[in-house]
Amino acid sequence: MIYNINFGIGWASSGVEYAQSYRAELLRKAGYPMKFVFLDFISAENIQTLTSNLGYHDDEIIWLYQYFTDTRIAPTTYTLEQVRQSLDGEVTHVERLGKTVRLHYGKGSFATCYLKHADQDYVDRVELVSKGKLIRKDYYSYTLLYSEYYYPKEERATLVSRVFYNEDGSVAYTEYVNGDDAIFKINGLVLNGKMAFVDYFMQSLQTTREDIVIIDRATHLGQALFRHVKPAKLGVVIHAEHFSENATTAETILWNNHYEYQFKHAHLVDFFITATDIQADILRKQFEQYEQISPAIYTIPVGSLKELTKSKHRKPYAVMTASRLASEKHIDWLIRAVVLAKQHVPELTFDIYGEGGERARLTQLVRELNASDYITFKGHVHLQKVYRDYTLFLTGSTSEGFGLTLMEAVGSGLAMIGLDVNYGNPTFIDQGKNGYLIPYADVKEQNEHLIQAYVQAIIQYFEGDTKAFHKHSYHIASAFKSTVIQQKWIDLIEEVQHD
Structure with missing residues (x-):
């Protein structure tokens, strides 16, 4: 195993x-x-x-x-009706809003049920309230998995214990909670803490x-x-x-x-x-x-390519990037570089894939640069069949442990431009053959210098033999095909098991 x-x-x-x-x-x-x-x-x-x-x-x-416990990992199939039948009292009123259903029962008690889907009555968890106080939360899959018990402390519901159940409803073990500390009572043992x-x-x-x-x-x-x-x-x-x-x-x-x-x-x-x-x-x-x-x-690369994606028609001057829209990805450098490069390559377009906290700031930057007609935010999209429509991939990240999007981009034959930083970029960019690595020093004053370097690399790429770059990207990507990576795992497992 x-x-x-x-x-x-x-x-x-x-x-x-x-x-x-x-x-x-x-x-x-x-x-x-x-x-x-x-x-x-x-x-x-x-x-x-x-x-x-x-x-x-x-x-x-x-x-x-x-x-x-003896419960299996399984989809949620516990029903709203099963919850209703388990309540200690007759349900007198039902409120329903989207994925939330509130069952009122007894005197001043109600159960708030959180459904897995709004259009199906399968329940993930239930919060039980009595006389305005949260007393218990129950969690389900195909059966009751565990319950959390609460008591009021300083007008707030405070978790005191979790009880985990077997399939037949018997107690498997108990966790006693005191803030960030926990004690587990299991199989006659007392275990002090998560460690x-x-x-x-x-x-x-x-x-x-x-x-x-x-x-x-x-x-x-x-x-x-x-x-x-x-x-x-x-x-x-x-x-x-x-x-x-x-x-x-x-x-x-x-x-x-x-x-x-x-x-x-x-x-x-x-x-x-x-x-x-x-x-x-x-x-x-x-x-x-x-x-x-x-x-x-x-x-052993953390990702692999099931196959190399060939392209019958790339948009000739279409450039893209794909990442979280976060400050460390430096999408703003790429936007500024494209705007300047377009003065020399008029047909240039730039599509930005991904979402993140920088979306509003980057959108405003594009407006300020009057670039909205050729720089477009595409949002979060499944990219497998998107890369092949482009000719060039830009990355502004200053740190990539591997870079799954980089691997996917070369797997679709894109040329690449990025900073000469470990570890992803130099793995997927072969200088002058399928793209360009831009020297990088972590100094804020060099931002304008870096942007100009991107501009020159973009221009140089489009003035050269773009098809040769695409061919070399496919060559690099061939080392990351799933069959190749699978064999690396097989070799490792066989070596260590027989060591």
Whole structure:
């Protein structure tokens, strides 16, 4: 069994969850049994809704808080009528608004039911109020999963405990809550705190020499995760920049706090995984220099391409970018560069895909530059069949651990222009062959210089052989095809299992 350890999952999942989803698809096709473990407490809705949204199979999921019950990970099918029948009193009045239904019953009591969908009577959770006080919340899938109990403290409902149930309604275990502290009473044991709970979970897995445990996140819980891994093989995935360059000298290095425990205990780790060769080389040299060790480090990209997307007709001067509209993506630099480049390339258009907090500011900038007729915000769109309509991809990001959009762009043959920063851009941009890397120094006074560099690169691209650039992007992308990445996983698994 391959266990993949993470914290949480949501609708706005991070690159870690998407990386795990890609991994799941490749390992599934290769026939490896696997579990994806989520350690965070998730209360907004049934975890199955979130995991299935990213393509996970129900039998692949372990949720820490459900693990010690006999309930299965399954879709929400508990009905409004079942809730109604469970209430301690006859329902006298019903209020319904969208996905919320309020059932009034007894004397001054009501149950607010939160539906999974407005047009279906399947209930995710219910809040029970008596005499104006919240007393309990119940959470469902196909059965009652757990209940939260509250008492009034300083005119506010305060959580005091959670009771987790088996399928037949019997109590599996109880969590007693005191602010940020928790005590778990389970199987006759008293576990003091989340660390002890995770420690007990890892011990309960009873891993064997045939198992592999891959840790994607471990902040604050590294000790509990490491303690009971053996005899399984242990791997750690590096998803971001792993050290602070500004705080690193020839004698000391400041590791990213998300990876510090793993690095300091690297002698217990059987292998590390980075998404790019560049990061693997840097990490390998740093381990030798600062820790005097040489652990096994593999490069396996966090994403892959099922196929290369060919284009029958690209809009000749169509440029695009795709990312969160966040300040660190520097979309404003790209907008200004396109406006200036259009003076030399009159046919130029620029489409911006994505959403984020910078949308209003960037929209205003486009208006101020009188560029609304050729710079367009496209919003959040599924991009798989969009890239092929364009000829050039711009990125202004100053930091990319990998860059899934970069991979997808070269997979559709786009030329690329971006900053010469680790790790994504130099992985997908081959200088002068499929795009241009712009030298970067983190100095605000250089912003205008950078914008001018983008302008010159855009002009240079359109004055050159654009088809040759597209061809080379496809060449780069071929190394990221799903069959290639799947084989990397197979090779790693076979090597560590027979080590």
